[in-house]
Amino acid sequence: MKVAIYSQFQKKKPLASLEVLLEVLQKRNIEIVIEANFYKGILPKIKTEYNTFSLLDASFDFLVSIGGDGTILRAITLVKDLNIPIVGINTGRLGFLATIQHDEIEDAIDNIINKQYSISERSLLTIESSEDNAEINRCNFALNEIAVSRKNTTSMITVETELNGEYLTSYWSDGLIISTPTGSTGYSLSCGGPVITPNAASLVLTPIAPHNLSARPLVIEDTTVITLKVDGREKQHLVSMDSRIATLTNKTTITIKKAPFTIKMMVFKNETFLDTLRKKLLWGEDKRN
Incomplete structure (x- = not known):
């Protein structure tokens, strides 16, 4: 087997998990390849030399992300449609996507070797704009959400929204989030959006601090093509694709739809989405219960 290892940080906690992971993989004779930038940062702190990668190819059996959910969001820009x-x-905080704890690493690797896991296919969003933009062109997809928001102003923006070519509304707000089921427990949830199970064929539109108080999160089919145009007092606005940000000129046409590929997350038998909800959101953690 051949495994890719990726992380963003060289802090104590990720390094401790990396050391355990490397030891476990070596004992099981699994070929190890570490992402080049991460390897450069940890090189003075590890004794053994390893091969590195800048780009992935289909020869890898799986990728291990060490960090929080944000690290996995970065990792998908490497995995893409492979x-x-x-x-x-x-090694982060909540961990809706990164679910293996430090003391579970060895068991998780053994489960992978013994194929004692299932695959959860996560849908993504793609974005196109009528304005040529280098950041969007470089990587035009997101696992959690795509959001438009105000830039250098405290004033609200207007987000004119169409679904499959039919006018929906103009959100007068700080912005608008278009979230996948995976992203429903992230930014969208913080703005009052619903929790959606990962395998639901849905997207959710969640306004950010809307001034028209009747505006509520809207769940739609994931086959819907969403078209946005932003206007406001400033000439530009922001578009975020998970953790990546681009600046677009107002009145630019933005088209968002479901991506033609999915991201495959490994899920072990002792994990379920509902169990994760209870643990991470503390559902039922009430003294009265």
């Missing part, structure tokens, strides 16, 4: 399964070791 169908390489991802598993996350959680």
Whole structure:
């Protein structure tokens, strides 16, 4: 087997998990390849030399992300449409995507070797704009959400929204989030959006601090093509694709739809989405219960 290892940070906690992971993989004779920038940062702190990668190819059996959910969101920009399964070791905070804890690393690797896992296919969003933009062109997809928001102003913006070519409304707000089921427990949830199970064929439109108080999150089919045009007092606005940000000129036409590929997340038998909800959101953690 051949495994890719990716992380963003060289802090104590990720390094401790990396050391355990490397030891476990070496014992099981799994070929290890570490992302080049991460390897450069940790090189003085590890004794063994490893091969590195800048770009992935289909020869990898799986990718291990060490960090939080944000690290996995970065990792998908490397995986893209290669169908390489991802598993996350959680050294961050919540960990809806990165679910393996430090003391579970060895068991998780053994489960992968013994094929004691399932694959959760996560849908993504793609974005196109009528304005040529280098950041969007470089990587035009997102696993969690795509959002438009105000830039250098405290004034609200107007987000004119169409679904499949039919006018929906103009949101007068700080912005608008278009979220996948995976992203429903992220930014959208913080803005009052619903939690959606990962395998639901849905998207959700969640306004950010809307001034028209009747504006509520809207769940739509994931086959819907969403068209946005932003206007406001400033000449530009922001578009975020997970953690990546681009600046667009007002009145630019933005088209958002479901991506033609999915991201494959490894899920182990002792994990379920509902169990994760209870643990991470503390559902039922009430003294009265």
